[in-house]
Amino acid sequence: MTQTAAPLMSEFEADAVVSGLDAVADDVVLLTLTPSDEAHLPAWTPGAHLDLILDGADGEVVRQYSLCGSPAERDRYQVAVLRTPDSRGGSEAVHRLAEGDRLRIRGPRNHFPLVTSPRYVFVAGGIGITPMIPMIEEADAAGADWELHYGGRTSQSMAFRDLLAKYGDRVHLVPQDQAGLLDLQAVLGTPAPDTLVYCCGPEPLLKAVEERCRDWPSNSLHLERFTPKERTDDGEDTAFEVVLQRSGVTVQVEPGVTVFDAMRGAGVSVLGSCLEGICGTCEQGVLEGDVDHRDSVLDEEEQAANECMMVCVSRSLGPRLVLDA
Amino acid sequence: MSIPRHAWYPVAASEEVGRSPIARRLVDLPVVLYRSTTGEPVALEDRCAHRPVRLSDGVLDGDLIRSTYTGFAYDPTGACVSVPTQEQVPYGAAVRSFPVRDDGSFVWVWAGEAGLAGLRTPPDTSLLRTDGWTTFGGVLDTAAGIGLLHDNFCDITHVAQLDRAIAPPALTAGPPPPLEVEVSETTVRFWRRFDAAPVASWNAQVLELPEDAEHEQVEEGEFVGPGYWVDRWTVDVKGHDDRDGQHVFVFSHALTPISATRTRHLWRVSRNFASSAAADGTLKPLFESYYARVGEVLEQMQTILDEEGPRPEVAVAADAAVTHVRRIMQRMVADELGG
Numbered sequence: 001m002t003q004t005a006a007p008l009m010s011e012f013e014a015d016a017v018v019s020g021l022d023a024v025a026d027d028v029v030l031l032t033l034t035p036s037d038e039a040h041l042p043a044w045t046p047g048a049h050l051d052l053i054l055d056g057a058d059g060e061v062v063r064q065y066s067l068c069g070s071p072a073e074r075d076r077y078q079v080a081v082l083r084t085p086d087s088r089g090g091s092e093a094v095h096r097l098a099e100g101d102r103l104r105i106r107g108p109r110n111h112f113p114l115v116t117s118p119r120y121v122f123v124a125g126g127i128g129i130t131p132m133i134p135m136i137e138e139a140d141a142a143g144a145d146w147e148l149h150y151g152g153r154t155s156q157s158m159a160f161r162d163l164l165a166k167y168g169d170r171v172h173l174v175p176q177d178q179a180g181l182l183d184l185q186a187v188l189g190t191p192a193p194d195t196l197v198y199c200c201g202p203e204p205l206l207k208a209v210e211e212r213c214r215d216w217p218s219n220s221l222h223l224e225r226f227t228p229k230e231r232t233d234d235g236e237d238t239a240f241e242v243v244l245q246r247s248g249v250t251v252q253v254e255p256g257v258t259v260f261d262a263m264r265g266a267g268v269s270v271l272g273s274c275l276e277g278i279c280g281t282c283e284q285g286v287l288e289g290d291v292d293h294r295d296s297v298l299d300e301e302e303q304a305a306n307e308c309m310m311v312c313v314s315r316s317l318g319p320r321l322v323l324d325a
Numbered sequence: 326m327s328i329p330r331h332a333w334y335p336v337a338a339s340e341e342v343g344r345s346p347i348a349r350r351l352v353d354l355p356v357v358l359y360r361s362t363t364g365e366p367v368a369l370e371d372r373c374a375h376r377p378v379r380l381s382d383g384v385l386d387g388d389l390i391r392s393t394y395t396g397f398a399y400d401p402t403g404a405c406v407s408v409p410t411q412e413q414v415p416y417g418a419a420v421r422s423f424p425v426r427d428d429g430s431f432v433w434v435w436a437g438e439a440g441l442a443g444l445r446t447p448p449d450t451s452l453l454r455t456d457g458w459t460t461f462g463g464v465l466d467t468a469a470g471i472g473l474l475h476d477n478f479c480d481i482t483h484v485a486q487l488d489r490a491i492a493p494p495a496l497t498a499g500p501p502p503p504l505e506v507e508v509s510e511t512t513v514r515f516w517r518r519f520d521a522a523p524v525a526s527w528n529a530q531v532l533e534l535p536e537d538a539e540h541e542q543v544e545e546g547e548f549v550g551p552g553y554w555v556d557r558w559t560v561d562v563k564g565h566d567d568r569d570g571q572h573v574f575v576f577s578h579a580l581t582p583i584s585a586t587r588t589r590h591l592w593r594v595s596r597n598f599a600s601s602a603a604a605d606g607t608l609k610p611l612f613e614s615y616y617a618r619v620g621e622v623l624e625q626m627q628t629i630l631d632e633e634g635p636r637p638e639v640a641v642a643a644d645a646a647v648t649h650v651r652r653i654m655q656r657m658v659a660d661e662l663g664g
Contacts, residue, residue, distance in 0.1 A: 008505045
């Protein structure tokens with residue numbers, strides 16, 4: 001094969017020092033990261049997340065965490081991490097960190113951006129509060145009307161209660177042991193005009209909120225998942241052809257091989273991070289063909305629009321896809 | 326393309342703003358700039374609330390600006406504080422005031438929702454004020470949209486096509502080495518390392534090195550935000566005794582969208598060597614004429630787009646940086662528009 005002139009793509013990466021490590025709730029640690037040299041940290045906007053490259057039990061583990069500080073602070077990044085015993089070792093590794101430790105960071109990227117609106121309803125479950133902190137700061141600064149409904153197991157398990165106190169009665173804290181589950185019927189039962197709903201939390205909450213928002217105007221609901229959405233179909237993968245328009249390369253994607261791997265195999269540099277369809281890093285523009293969307297980033301409308309795809313998991317419904325790559 | 330408003334734009338060089346009001350335009354908004362008696366920059370909508378006249382045609386009275394036609398006077402927050410015909414200032418009489426910052430090189434104005442300005446910071450321009458760097462520059466009013474300027478800075482391979490005299494020979498020596506592109510949510514950076522090759526004769530002259538001497542060279546570019554772009558060209562000199570080291574040109578482009586099809590372009594060329602006025606004398610005319618030529622081509626592009634409309638473009642692999650910069654700008658606009 002002739003050498004392609006394809007650019008080598010990468011995301012911003014830097015060595016960071018753990019400059020702060022604060023317990024902000026039961027099993028939740030707030031990690032403050034500053035660059036270890038004079039590197040400028042790229043600016044970010046609310047909803048962005050960062051990769052932490054950690055030493056897990058079985059080697060390197062890459063985990064994504066929402067940035068929860070303020071975009072106005074340009075010399076540090078902050079993430080809050082819940083220790084989850086059943087996780088794949090990422091949160092344990094974060095909780096093992098000590099002040100002064102070094103780790104690699106990558107990103108930030110944002111697939112959960114705060115879209116301008118006169119009114120917002122924020123719904124957070126547990127550690128899903130993290131992206132909401134900068135979103136609330138932004139909505140408040142813009143003079144928007146907003147409310148936060150924040151559920152957690154117990155009051156002590158809910159991070160950032162102190163920080164949220166200054167917003168007064170816009171914030172509704174719902175610790176389950178005292179007040180039960182979030183009353184989604186009351187919060188989302190009646191579609192409101194000119195209102196966007198932002199939700200982050202565990203899968204059952206996301207599903208329930210998706211269900212409640214079926215009658216809302218399209219594009220009202222924005223949500224972010226921590227874990228891949230369960231796949232409903234489980235058919236056999238078929239082979240198809242992918243044309244990489246800009247690079248002038250055509251590759252065959254066999255069953256069991258991802259579009260991502262096929263592209264890299266052909267020498268076309270494509271970004272990737274989670275490789276399970278949740279972080280959005282590998283998004284590619286679609287010029288022709290029907291995508292079999294298997295990611296957890298795009299909502300139903302975005303998937304139906306067929307304008308882009310996450311090549312780490314999604315495939316083709318037909319024999320051929322043409323990508324802007 | 327449409328233009329992000331939630332961004333800081335470098336509407337003027339710091340030295341342009343003083344105790345005489347000046348007029349600028351920012352995404353079709355008229356802006357008057359001046360300094361208060363304590364030297365703080367003030368940016369107000371350049372249109373009197375009483376009659377359609379420019380405040381920039383007015384006069385300063387302490388920290389106030391007074392229209393020389395209506396006589397309405399406004400304070401630095403935009404509030405009208407006196408009118409000539411009555412004691413009482415009409416309720417709510419005010420002009421819009423814009424968040425404004427002066428970093429010592431540029432005066433930055435925030436065009437979007439004022440409350441959000443405090444959550445974003447203007448790009449870092451400190452290199453322009455750092456010891457050891459010598460800077461000259463100029464200003465162009467280019468009748469082309471800001472997107473065309475960004476596209477241009479994303480890909481410098483056109484330099485060799487446009488101006489053989491200024492172009493480093495490394496650009497045309499053979500197939501270019503692969504471009505490396507690094508992205509984040511808000512930034513795009515790219516670089517390319519060239520094998521040892523001669524530098525352009527003007528460059529050899531200011532480096533005080535023989536024209537046929539070969540050096541490794543690095544091209545870099547960085548989209549810092551919608552209003553700022555930084556390119557670098559590094560010549561790594563080895564084996565020339567006291568001339569050895571990294572000789573770097575930094576090209577900073579401060580961009581303000583005047584309208585969808587017009588851009589104010591403040592350019593700065595900085596170098597960490599050859600600080601003499603004689604070197605300025607060699608370099609300045611070269612870059613003035615080069616940027617003027619680029620401006621002419623960009624204006625032609627805008628004319629073609631205006632007259633014939635946009636068309637799908639054939640893209641090449643090396644357009645990876647262009648693609649990402651466009652994506653960042655488009656997403657900023659989409660998020661601002663909502664819906």
